[in-house]
Amino acid sequence: MTYQEALEKLSSCHQEHLLKYYDELNEAEKQALLSQIEKLDLSLLSLLSDEGGAREAVRGTFAPLGATTVEEINEKRAFYEEEGLKAIRAGKTGAVLLAGGQGTRLGFDKPKGMFNIGVDRELYIFECLINNLMDVVREAGVYIPLYIMTSEINNEDTVRFFTEKNFFGYDPSYVKFFIQDMAPCVGYDRKILMENKGKIASSPNGNGGWYASLKKAGLDEDLKKRGVEYLSVFAVDNVCQRINDPAWIGAVVSSGLDCGGKVVRKADPNERVGVLCLEDGKPSIVEYYEMTDDMINLKDENGRLLYAFGVILNYLFRVDKLEEIAGSRMMTHVVEKKIPYMDENGNFIKPEKPNGYKFELLVLDMIHMMDSCLSYEVIRNREFAPVKNATGVDSVESARKLLEENGVIL
Ligand code: UTP
Numbered sequence: 001m002t003y004q005e006a007l008e009k010l011s012s013c014h015q016e017h018l019l020k021y022y023d024e025l026n027e028a029e030k031q032a033l034l035s036q037i038e039k040l041d042l043s044l045l046s047l048l049s050d051e052g053g054a055r056e057a058v059r060g061t062f063a064p065l066g067a068t069t070v071e072e073i074n075e076k077r078a079f080y081e082e083e084g085l086k087a088i089r090a091g092k093t094g095a096v097l098l099a100g101g102q103g104t105r106l107g108f109d110k111p112k113g114m115f116n117i118g119v120d121r122e123l124y125i126f127e128c129l130i131n132n133l134m135d136v137v138r139e140a141g142v143y144i145p146l147y148i149m150t151s152e153i154n155n156e157d158t159v160r161f162f163t164e165k166n167f168f169g170y171d172p173s174y175v176k177f178f179i180q181d182m183a184p185c186v187g188y189d190r191k192i193l194m195e196n197k198g199k200i201a202s203s204p205n206g207n208g209g210w211y212a213s214l215k216k217a218g219l220d221e222d223l224k225k226r227g228v229e230y231l232s233v234f235a236v237d238n239v240c241q242r243i244n245d246p247a248w249i250g251a252v253v254s255s256g257l258d259c260g261g262k263v264v265r266k267a268d269p270n271e272r273v274g275v276l277c278l279e280d281g282k283p284s285i286v287e288y289y290e291m292t293d294d295m296i297n298l299k300d301e302n303g304r305l306l307y308a309f310g311v312i313l314n315y316l317f318r319v320d321k322l323e324e325i326a327g328s329r330m331m332t333h334v335v336e337k338k339i340p341y342m343d344e345n346g347n348f349i350k351p352e353k354p355n356g357y358k359f360e361l362l363v364l365d366m367i368h369m370m371d372s373c374l375s376y377e378v379i380r381n382r383e384f385a386p387v388k389n390a391t392g393v394d395s396v397e398s399a400r401k402l403l404e405e406n407g408v409i410l
Pocket of ligand 1 (some may be wrong): 098099100101102103104105106149152162180204205206234235237388
């Protein structure tokens with residue numbers, strides 16, 4: 001893209017300020033900036049209302065979905081495990097680790113997976129996840145292809161760390177990394193922010209673009225080559241989650257449904273978690289802040305809450321269904337964040353409070369793009385130990401406690 005073309009593109013949306021320091025840049029920096037502008041998706045700006053803030057998303061009619069409960073699963077456990085092991089041994093399952101986030105709440109300056117959650121020994125978050133997956137590898141007697149999504153920001157550190165640590169004993173020929181896309185950051189005045197004179201401020205575009213990014217990296221060919229028919233996706237920060245465990249795989253595979261979502265029973269009706277439910281007859285996740293009091297307290301004839309199961313970011317998708325939706329545009333969420341930027345005088349500012357918006361795609365929106373979903377209950381204390389914060393709720397402290405409860409030596 002030439003300077004003139006870039007200027008025209010930006011003028012159409014009043015973003016010419018991105019070229020303000022163009023003349024001060026050297027040739028390589030000029031090219032880098034023009035290439036960033038060329039890739040810039042300016043249609044994202046239309047998601048911001050004229051007064052600032054995000055335009056409200058229009059939601060459909062919600063209804064409860066219920067879940068296959070732990071009791072029901074236990075009754076059929078032997079069958080589910082057998083079906084699951086069959087699929088795993090036939091090489092039909094793969095796993096995708098979503099590790100492209102910035103983990104700002106934890107306040108750790110390296111990729112979150114590099115955090116040492118051990119106390120008397122080293123035990124890294126990535127290592128916990130690999131250990132969990134290795135349980136299945138040992139039981140099934142085969143490795144499971146593992147695809148790790150990183151971002152431009154943390155890819156190098158992540159790959160180096162895995163290499164230095166010998167993939168924590170995982171067979172490296174079953175591990176592939178891919179890098180997710182970035183999205184521009186925008187100030188409250190709807191102007192795209194600059195990080196420095198030659199670089200637009202941008203951030204990873206959320207965890208929802210994982211399949212598109214995996215395809216862009218050509219890894220859909222790897223899935224085909226290996227015969228992977230089911231892909232699980234999971235967050236980097238839940239150190240206790242079981243990954244591709246046979247009963248879960250078997251339950252989703254034998255259900256014949258398009259996907260599955262692991263859920264935990266809400267600790268109390270007002271817990272701030274997204275609930276797996278139906279929206280206009282299709283599976284969906286309703287966020288806690290979207291729920292009315294009536295929904296929160298809705299009970300069945302036996303007095304049991306109907307919107308009772310929260311998602312834990314552990315899903316299983318049929319790959320053919322992912323292919324079907326691969327070309328569809330996903331909903332983009334606008335989130336207020338603290339964004340480091342360069343002010344009008346060219347000074348770099350690290351704000352103390354939110355100063356603008358990031359654009360994110362969310363994996364939970366993929367659930368609504370599927371026709372059917374198995375809601376699969378797991379025991380909270382066994383499978384849900386997210387490390388979001390340094391202390392308090394969902395923190396290093398709470399996760400350590402749960403790891404110990406589950407027999408992990410720290
Ligand atoms: P979170 O919602 O916790 O976001 O991500 P985050 O960026 O990691 O953390 P905070 O909000 O800044 O503290 C849930 C999962 O989705 C992944 C994260 O790595 C984590 O596994 N994720 C998030 C991505 O892979 N890419 C993204 O752009 C965002």
